[in-house]
Amino acid sequence: MTRGIVLFAHGARDLRWAEPFEAVAARVRAAAPDCRVALAFLELMAPTFGEAAAALVAAGATRIDVVPLFLGTGGHLRQDLPPLVEALRAAHPGVDIRLHAAIGEHAAVVEAMAAAAVAAAGLGE
Amino acid sequence: MTRGIVLFAHGARDLRWAEPFEAVAARVRAAAPDCRVALAFLELMAPTFGEAAAALVAAGATRIDVVPLFLGTGGHLRQDLPPLVEALRAAHPGVDIRLHAAIGEHAAVVEAMAAAAVAAAGLGE
Numbered sequence: 109m110t111r112g113i114v115l116f117a118h119g120a121r122d123l124r125w126a127e128p129f130e131a132v133a134a135r136v137r138a139a140a141p142d143c144r145v146a147l148a149f150l151e152l153m154a155p156t157f158g159e160a161a162a163a164l165v166a167a168g169a170t171r172i173d174v175v176p177l178f179l180g181t182g183g184h185l186r187q188d189l190p191p192l193v194e195a196l197r198a199a200h201p202g203v204d205i206r207l208h209a210a211i212g213e214h215a216a217v218v219e220a221m222a223a224a225a226v227a228a229a230g231l232g233e
Numbered sequence: 234m235t236r237g238i239v240l241f242a243h244g245a246r247d248l249r250w251a252e253p254f255e256a257v258a259a260r261v262r263a264a265a266p267d268c269r270v271a272l273a274f275l276e277l278m279a280p281t282f283g284e285a286a287a288a289l290v291a292a293g294a295t296r297i298d299v300v301p302l303f304l305g306t307g308g309h310l311r312q313d314l315p316p317l318v319e320a321l322r323a324a325h326p327g328v329d330i331r332l333h334a335a336i337g338e339h340a341a342v343v344e345a346m347a348a349a350a351v352a353a354a355g356l357g358e
Contacts (some may be wrong), residue, residue, distance in 0.1 A: 111354075113350065113356070117304070118304075119309070122308060122311060124305070124307075125307040126305065128305045128337040128342075128346075129304070129305065131343045132343055133335075135344065135348075138353055139347065139348070140351055140356035143356050159294055168325075173354035173355075173356075175349075177350075177353060179243075179253055179278060179302060179303075179304060179337075180250040180252060180253045181249055181250060182247045182250040183247060189300045206354075208353040208354065211350060212253040214352075215350075216259055216349055217253075217345045217346055217349050218256045218350050219260065219340075220296035220341050220345035220346075221249065221302065221334075221336045221342055221347070222256075222261050222264065223260075223341065224342050225238065225257065225300040225302075225336060226264045226265055226339055227298055227339075228334070229236075229331075231236065231264065231267075231268050231298075232265050
């Protein structure tokens with residue numbers, strides 16, 4: 109089974125917006141070298157979700173995990189992303205597509221953000 | 234010196250959006266019990282940055298650290314937040330106000346997001 113992962117972020121006009129997402133993608137690639145890792149954006153940046161996922165399918169991916177690089181679950185993840193995932197499933201019924209929770213809802217990410225805030229402000233012991 | 238910290242997030246119509254931010258605030262409070270911790274939002278949720286910061290000043294804070302709970306630095310942090318910080322400085326010239334980088338740009342947070350993505354997708358060793 110060829111695995112693929114789409115890291116789905118918001119996008120912005122400012123190119124520097126993408127830097128943390130590119131850093132996450134690089135680390136995921138390093139941790140899972142046999143998995144094809146694609147970064148995709150909801151708006152303002154390329155590639156789109158559909159473009160990134162189509163490239164993974166074209167490369168032979170038979171399972172694609174979609175991980176939203178969003179801090180919380182608002183309208184973008186509740187309303188914008190599900191139709192994109194459904195369209196991908198409809199176009200590629202043989203591909204196992206799994207949608208995961210917002211990255212910011214993982215306990216370890218919450219913990220890391222809190223620790224980074226404490227350190228940035230020079231608080232704590 | 235009484236310390237305060239404003240954790241500044243985007244806000245959304247969906248109340249559940251705030252959950253990870255509230256979790257971060259709770260952990261910062263636990264790590265820095267002598268610091269007053271406020272969560273504030275750019276839009277759609279209360280309190281605003283100005284309201285949260287004013288409450289910290291009213292409570293006696295003489296230094297306020299502002300930590301943006303954003304994954305990257307786009308227009309909101311480059312254009313929307315600096316005037317809010319400047320207005321706060323102008324209103325309270327005796328308060329030491331320090332603006333920090335987006336939480337998503339901290340290496341430990343990038344690392345945690347990558348690890349969470351790998352775990353969510355069932356990748357890695």
